[in-house]
Amino acid sequence: MKKALLVVNPSSGLEKAKDYEELAEKKLKEIFDEVKIKYTEKAGDARNFTSEAAEKKYHSVFVMGGDGTVNEGINGIAEKEYRPNFGFFPLGTVNDLARALSIPLDPKDAIENIDISKRKKIDIGKINNSYFMNVVAIGVIPEAINDVDSSKKTRLGKFAYFISGFKHFKYTQSYPFKIMADGKESEIQSSMILIGLTNSIGGFEQILPNAKVDDGYLHMICLKDESVIDTIRTFPDLLKGVDTSSKLVAYKKFKKGHIESNDGVILTTNIDGDEGDILPIDVSVLESHIDVYC
Numbered sequence: 507m508k509k510a511l512l513v514v515n516p517s518s519g520l521e522k523a524k525d526y527e528e529l530a531e532k533k534l535k536e537i538f539d540e541v542k543i544k545y546t547e548k549a550g551d552a553r554n555f556t557s558e559a560a561e562k563k564y565h566s567v568f569v570m571g572g573d574g575t576v577n578e579g580i581n582g583i584a585e586k587e588y589r590p591n592f593g594f595f596p597l598g599t600v601n602d603l604a605r606a607l608s609i610p611l612d613p614k615d616a617i618e619n620i621d622i623s624k625r626k627k628i629d630i631g632k633i634n635n636s637y638f639m640n641v642v643a644i645g646v647i648p649e650a651i652n653d654v655d656s657s658k659k660t661r662l663g664k665f666a667y668f669i670s671g672f673k674h675f676k677y678t679q680s681y682p683f684k685i686m687a688d689g690k691e692s693e694i695q696s697s698m699i700l701i702g703l704t705n706s707i708g709g710f711e712q713i714l715p716n717a718k719v720d721d722g723y724l725h726m727i728c729l730k731d732e733s734v735i736d737t738i739r740t741f742p743d744l745l746k747g748v749d750t751s752s753k754l755v756a757y758k759k760f761k762k763g764h765i766e767s768n769d770g771v772i773l774t775t776n777i778d779g780d781e782g783d784i785l786p787i788d789v790s791v792l793e794s795h796i797d798v799y800c
Contacts, residue, residue, distance in 0.1 A: 508566075510538040511559040511590075513579060515546045515571030518597035523570055526613045530570060530595055533617050538565065546575065556582030559590060566591040566622070566799075570613075572598020577639060577778040580630060580796060584637040591625060593799035600779065602640045605711050606704035606719050607800040620799060627794035628719040631703055633775070634783050639796075641707050642789065643776040644765065645698035645729075646678045678734050682768035687726070687760035693768065694756060697737055700727045701763075701789060715747040716759075722793040724763070728756040762790040 512530060516523050527543070534541045544555045552575050556567045560583045567590045569579035576594050583589045595616045596604040603609075607626065610616045631638045680697040700707060702725045707713040717725040727748050731737040740754045751757045766786035767773055775782035 518571035552578035553582040605706040
């Protein structure tokens with residue numbers, strides 16, 4: 507018997523999850539013998555639900571929500587010896603993994619076009635004791651993103667990030683970092699570090715043009731800025747895409763690394779759009795670790 511779990515985040519998509527839940531349930535019942543639906547009420551619920559499904563050896567787990575819900579769903583199965591196939595219906599503010607996998611951003615289209623014969627093994631990242639599927643960000647801009655709560659995202663959508671970013675921009679500050687990547691140590695002064703697994707970062711699909719969901723690498727961008735003026739000068743490089751180091755932006759791809767602040771300042775990461783661990787961090791890539799419907 508093929509069993510599937512559908513985890514629904516009711517607050518995602520400007521709280522429109524209920525509008526699509528019935529359509530998703532109907533579609534999945536055409537494919538699976540049994541479909542169980544669970545609703546998230548607090549942080550950690552999606553992770554716990556998919557973890558339980560993995561332990562019970564469900565054939566597949568699906569999540570309906572934004573990048574944070576997708577992240578939790580993947581975290582629930584990442585450590586398991588048996589990992590169900592993973593699917594998701596994007597309802598978030600950005601939906602980076604959907605963009606990277608060319609999954610329709612319209613929830614109705616994503617549901618109607620689900621095909622369990624089409625799967626792709628994708629890499630996921632590990633940061634300390636948790637996992638990410640898209641990006642880890644460090645610095646002032648990530649701090650601004652962390653300052654956006656779910657109620658603001660519900661009311662304002664993607665604009666909530668821009669508003670918070672503009673408020674924090676005048677406080678842009680660079681920090682000295684020590685970075686170890688595949689055994690090679692370096693130091694850099696930077697206001698922002700991005701470590702990505704896909705080409706899409708914050709909805710911009712060209713920032714890491716060479717990053718593929720299954721290439722087996724982490725792709726890191728470090729702004730080489732010591733002032734707000736330097737930061738502004740990095741924008742053209744970022745918008746046209748980074749695939750090599752330049753005067754203003756450092757680029758490196760690696761499999762395993764360690765990042766810490768050299769001056770002891772407390773910096774919090776942002777992981778797939780939500781607040782994450784405080785530096786220092788250990789990061790690594792788990793190659794072809796999750797089977798995703800695409």
